[in-house]
Amino acid sequence: MKLKGRKIVGGKAEGELIVSQKPLSFLGGVDPETGVITDAESDIRGERIAEKILAFPRGKGSTVGSYIIYALKKNGKAPKAIIVGEAETIVATGAIIAGIPMVDGIDISKLKSGVRVRVDADKGEVEVDE
Amino acid sequence: MYLTKEEELILAGEYGYALQKAMEILVALGDIYGADRLIPIKSAQVAGVSYKNIGDAGIEFLRDFVDAGARVSVYTTLNPAGIGDDEFMEKQAEVLNLYREMGIEATSTCTPYYGANLPKFGDHIAWSESSAVVFANSIIGARTNREGGPSSLAAAIVGKTPNYGLHLEENRKATLIVDVQAKVRTFVDYAALGYHLGRTLGNDVPYFRGINPEKTEFLKEMGAAMAASGSIALYHVEGETPEYREAVVDKLETITVEDDDIKAVREQFSDDWTGIDMILVGCPHASLPEVKEIAELLTMRGRPLKIPLFITASRAVKALADSLGYTEVIERYNGRIIADSCFVVSPIKGWYNGIATNSGKSAFYFRSFGFNVRLDDAENLVKEAP
Numbered sequence: 001m002k003l004k005g006r007k008i009v010g011g012k013a014e015g016e017l018i019v020s021q022k023p024l025s026f027l028g029g030v031d032p033e034t035g036v037i038t039d040a041e042s043d044i045r046g047e048r049i050a051e052k053i054l055a056f057p058r059g060k061g062s063t064v065g066s067y068i069i070y071a072l073k074k075n076g077k078a079p080k081a082i083i084v085g086e087a088e089t090i091v092a093t094g095a096i097i098a099g100i101p102m103v104d105g106i107d108i109s110k111l112k113s114g115v116r117v118r119v120d121a122d123k124g125e126v127e128v129d130e
Numbered sequence: 131m132y133l134t135k136e137e138e139l140i141l142a143g144e145y146g147y148a149l150q151k152a153m154e155i156l157v158a159l160g161d162i163y164g165a166d167r168l169i170p171i172k173s174a175q176v177a178g179v180s181y182k183n184i185g186d187a188g189i190e191f192l193r194d195f196v197d198a199g200a201r202v203s204v205y206t207t208l209n210p211a212g213i214g215d216d217e218f219m220e221k222q223a224e225v226l227n228l229y230r231e232m233g234i235e236a237t238s239t240c241t242p243y244y245g246a247n248l249p250k251f252g253d254h255i256a257w258s259e260s261s262a263v264v265f266a267n268s269i270i271g272a273r274t275n276r277e278g279g280p281s282s283l284a285a286a287i288v289g290k291t292p293n294y295g296l297h298l299e300e301n302r303k304a305t306l307i308v309d310v311q312a313k314v315r316t317f318v319d320y321a322a323l324g325y326h327l328g329r330t331l332g333n334d335v336p337y338f339r340g341i342n343p344e345k346t347e348f349l350k351e352m353g354a355a356m357a358a359s360g361s362i363a364l365y366h367v368e369g370e371t372p373e374y375r376e377a378v379v380d381k382l383e384t385i386t387v388e389d390d391d392i393k394a395v396r397e398q399f400s401d402d403w404t405g406i407d408m409i410l411v412g413c414p415h416a417s418l419p420e421v422k423e424i425a426e427l428l429t430m431r432g433r434p435l436k437i438p439l440f441i442t443a444s445r446a447v448k449a450l451a452d453s454l455g456y457t458e459v460i461e462r463y464n465g466r467i468i469a470d471s472c473f474v475v476s477p478i479k480g481w482y483n484g485i486a487t488n489s490g491k492s493a494f495y496f497r498s499f500g501f502n503v504r505l506d507d508a509e510n511l512v513k514e515a516p
Contacts, residue, residue, distance in 0.1 A: 008158055032187050063258070063278025064183050071187030087162045093280045096154045097191060104162070 035077030069094025178279025328360030355490030
């Protein structure tokens with residue numbers, strides 16, 4: 001399945017998909033030391049996002065969340081790429097300062113955790129193994 | 131989004147890594163929100179200062195950014211810092227130094243307009259700090275989106291912001307009418323009105339009918355509460371604020387606010403004095419008239435407070451209060467003026483358990499932190515406090 005979105009931060013990545021169907025707050029919602037989701041309201045609480053391709057509908061919460069994404073990168077716990085339904089300031093800024101490829105405009109409800117996915121952010125393309 | 135040749139070169143990294151990253155942030159935001167171009171800004175106000183909020187992750191980013199040569203290119207002021215134990219204060223000082231190294235004035239106040247950074251009508255600015263954003267847009271008529279810390283910093287470095295949202299005339303029009311039937315007279319009535327509407331409204335531009343605030347501070351307080359309990363960044367008040375004449379262009383939905391709505395907010399924050407161990411005034415940071423009022427109320431009370439009263443204010447206002455003699459009066463009655471800081475962004479849980487305040491914004495945050503909260507006008511607080 002090939003999905004077409006829009007480039008937010010350029011780059012390419014390939015890896016295992018992890019999908020949250022709920023909006024994600026990075027401040028208080030993701031542990032920057034371990035890359036584990038800690039948000040009590042998250043449907044992927046307790047999951048690791050490090051070295052995976054992370055997909056979720058959109059960011060929420062404090063704008064400090066951008067710095068958490070940066071810390072994840074510095075600690076080697078960042079996702080390889082970020083896919084969102086709708087980009088907003090917090091996650092876009094975080095992905096830029098951390099240099100993580102990011103695509104928006106993707107229907108997240110079509111995605112499932114566990115499958116392999118290739119992201120070509122320069123073209124805004126997401127290819128998911130069936 | 132259209133970029134000039136110079137902007138393209140910045141984006142390509144010709145002017146170094148820090149400017150490139152800042153430009154990448156602005157271009158991405160411009161593309162996300164459909165801006166046509168970048169526009170120059172007159173000033174920036176940067177949030178993301180308290181170590182309680184930004185943590186080691188924020189320090190790490192700021193240090194890397196400073197090392198990469200990040201410098202602001204327009205006049206930029208800074209949000210308040212936090213207060214904590216020695217270890218906290220060491221980290222806090224490091225944050226302030228990093229911002230200073232970028233050329234930012236470490237004014238450390240949420241009310242830059244009471245001192246160093248006063249925009250004029252129509253100025254494009256890039257401010258974070260939700261209470262200052264709503265003040266600048268609504269009361270002054272300057273133009274800013276509700277920026278976050280990193281995006282206001284990026285705008286300060288480049289000296290520009292993407293042209294979308296509240297920078298555009300058409301987005302500054304009212305989206306609904308708020309008909310205030312309730313009697314709204316005091317500072318806390320306005321705080322309660324703002325708190326109530328922040329919870330009720332979405333991403334609206336409300337147009338108020340039926341209020342005649344006696345003081346600008348009342349509107350400051352209303353806006354701050356609205357921006358804390360909700361996400362309002364601009365409102366208009368009939369006969370009061372600078373853009374109200376052009377604000378209503380379509381037929382709009384009207385909502386009414388009754389006495390019961392105001393009463394409900396006051397009752398929600400009516401914890402008993404037995405659970406209160408400090409009084410907080412000055413959220414957003416107090417103006418000089420607000421400080422003066424507290425000094426007068428304490429003098430009328432005539433005996434020292436048993437629990438401390440803190441007034442948070444900008445250094446500019448505190449310096450005036452010092453030289454005019456108000457600070458001395460306030461300290462005589464167990465009060466203190468605290469400059470450069472904010473309790474909302476300080477790790478004070480454990481030091482205090484309950485606060486009495488006249489601020490709707492503080493009431494909202496301290497309740498969410500699990501404190502007892504008593505919301506009332508300063509006059510009553512000073513009169514009734516143990």
